Amino acid sequence: MAANAVSLSISSTVASPKTPHSLEAQTRGLIPPPTISFPKSSSSLSSTAISISRSRVRAGPSQLVNEPANAMATPPTIVEVDLGSRSYPIYIGAGLLDQSHLLQRHVHGKKVLVVTNERVAPLYLDKTVHALTIGNPNVTVESVILPDGEKYKDMDTLMKVFDKAIESRLDRRSTFVALGGGVIGDMCGYAAASYLRGVNFIQIPTTVMAQVDSSVGGKTGINHRLGKNLIGAFYQPQCVLVDTDTLNTLPDREMASGLAEVIKYGLIRDADFFEWQEKNIEALLARDPAALAYAIKRSCENKADVVSQDEKESGLRATLNLGHTFGHAIETGFGYGEWLHGEAVAAGTVMAVDMSYRLGWIDDSIVERVNNILKRAKLPTTPPESMTVSMFKSIMAVDKKVADGLLRLILLKGPLGNCVFTGDYDREALDATLRAFSKS
């Protein structure tokens, strides 16, 4: 299967009309522009330059891994996350779970705990255990199978991981392996960060959402009944292994959910990538292997670049949360698990874009293009009907991006591919957006 991005042929032209528009919000005497702005990514990430060489992100076909045991295997594409002593590779490709050396080189100690869920275990647990142990008899693998879904991303479920680790007598030189989607990755990562004050871990994401976003960058954690991801740690894995073959079993709704994050990268920092998506969104939904591999690689490059510059989210990294403040409110208010994360982010992105437009920071062509691509990706563009203005406000008040009582948001500003992270916006615009998208 030719899932490697190298073989992709990509057009670099765009067609969407950009009509300058007199904005309603511009007439309201808004506050001055915010102080932190993030220009779109450098041209080295343009969609025509597949072979990328940058100071912080290294990726491309030149970085191949030798596979002595299986000379016919396709070597993975590697994206490096550059974090000094905590740097690690992201391996991307088809059939990587069959290339056991990729995992085994990152296993520390003699005991491994695979954390997975009831849906993924029947599909990939045996394969993962095989990859960890073949030709490696010194390693023993335990596993813990959690219930599936965002509503189980809580302390009670996390305790099952600790219970299993302790009962299995895993010591400091053990390795935790997250096998599953974003919920499993976040929980396993936080368990690894906390168990004996920190053991090594490996991410094997099996959803688009996890492969393009949540498995990369070290954000781990669990939900609290009053808010998402309120308890957790910044904790980096030893490696991320993205076997694109695992997407063959992904439900369509999960597929679409992951694309919300792919679209995000284009909007906040990579206009060329967004334009590529506008041409290829149906190919992605149809799981065209080459298109998927390219979208995953390009997303990981964007994420790695941001995380390398701002690991602990003091500024730039927050921009990865476009649409997430509104989206988290939907997930929390509507009940974890009713909507998938990417579905909530999609509706949240439309709200953030609407607010950006009301502030006069973007023109209406961007609003239209965002709505169009999300609809084509089969994603919702409005929050659930049960959400009210006051629900949004009370949940957003405990968002992690609140500082000294001020809610900071990621908003688009300027041409496509540019955004700001700011608390310096007209409160009227936020209220207007909330009223436009939810009942009072």
Add this chain to the structure above:
Amino acid sequence: MAANAVSLSISSTVASPKTPHSLEAQTRGLIPPPTISFPKSSSSLSSTAISISRSRVRAGPSQLVNEPANAMATPPTIVEVDLGSRSYPIYIGAGLLDQSHLLQRHVHGKKVLVVTNERVAPLYLDKTVHALTIGNPNVTVESVILPDGEKYKDMDTLMKVFDKAIESRLDRRSTFVALGGGVIGDMCGYAAASYLRGVNFIQIPTTVMAQVDSSVGGKTGINHRLGKNLIGAFYQPQCVLVDTDTLNTLPDREMASGLAEVIKYGLIRDADFFEWQEKNIEALLARDPAALAYAIKRSCENKADVVSQDEKESGLRATLNLGHTFGHAIETGFGYGEWLHGEAVAAGTVMAVDMSYRLGWIDDSIVERVNNILKRAKLPTTPPESMTVSMFKSIMAVDKKVADGLLRLILLKGPLGNCVFTGDYDREALDATLRAFSKS
């Protein structure tokens, strides 16, 4: 109150006889000496050199803090924990909770959460809130009062801290303050490490145990029913404020418990300090302010020196756990809260010293001196009668110092003030010690 160590006059002579002895264990054909050994601390930490200037530990009367608001206040002694960007000061002295600027300079953001317990709150919570807020009207202080005792150092109790933080809408720029003993410090620190993936925190230890050991160095965490401190994080505070006046309300048993850790520093790396303790143990028990301040300062210097060299416990730092592997087994096996931590450590220290002697690594004068000083400190020198050999073995098997299945221990080796951290010892000696101190 002249609690500052500067005024202390200390004798530097020692009297304890050291009789060379033909050791039983030497006749058994033991395995070769272990590879990692730790000589006693450098002479700059000798008991006659009060004014210390070292590359990693800075302390002494020259580092005084100006107190514009209260010119009569005694300036604190400052011990600096040198951890690069995570460095912080330990302030030591009497009446420091009345010197509000010491705390206020380390408060980040506008909201503070004080975590304390039912015993400490009536004594020092109002005073702490006053110190945080006087002349500082922008800061609001919330508090959460936990039940008192090691048996509450668990996930259920930790969740009360998160609940309170979220309900109070504490954001990323908040500060958590631990007001209490080691349990409160460990739990508040872990809560601060995990809340919103990390907020700032301050330690105000109110027991000798916390002042000389647990509040310094960033080890935080909670217990699991199967073992102590198995879930946690390395997370450094912004500062540690040791107001020695808080010891005036400390029960005698808690007082003695803290001395177990003071004695530990002497045994593992500071023979001069041990010899000073042999002269001053009754003064410490009687809460002589100058003796206490000196013991706290000297203990913090030793701890800061070790932590600065090995923050994440890859080797040297483990030596601070002399007696703790046996001690944790006692705490876990006997039930958290039955014995105080220092009481279990005292019995565990006797066991570690006994095993060191059986291995032929120390002479019997050290065994005798350790037993003597612990008895004078009113500490137990044997484990509870209900502990069995198999209880010790099964609990010690999940100790954090197990690596790849091998239990590493801190044992004394050589003259007073020298120890090793090793898994390279005769298992017979461990078995003999367990049999000598517990029923089979």
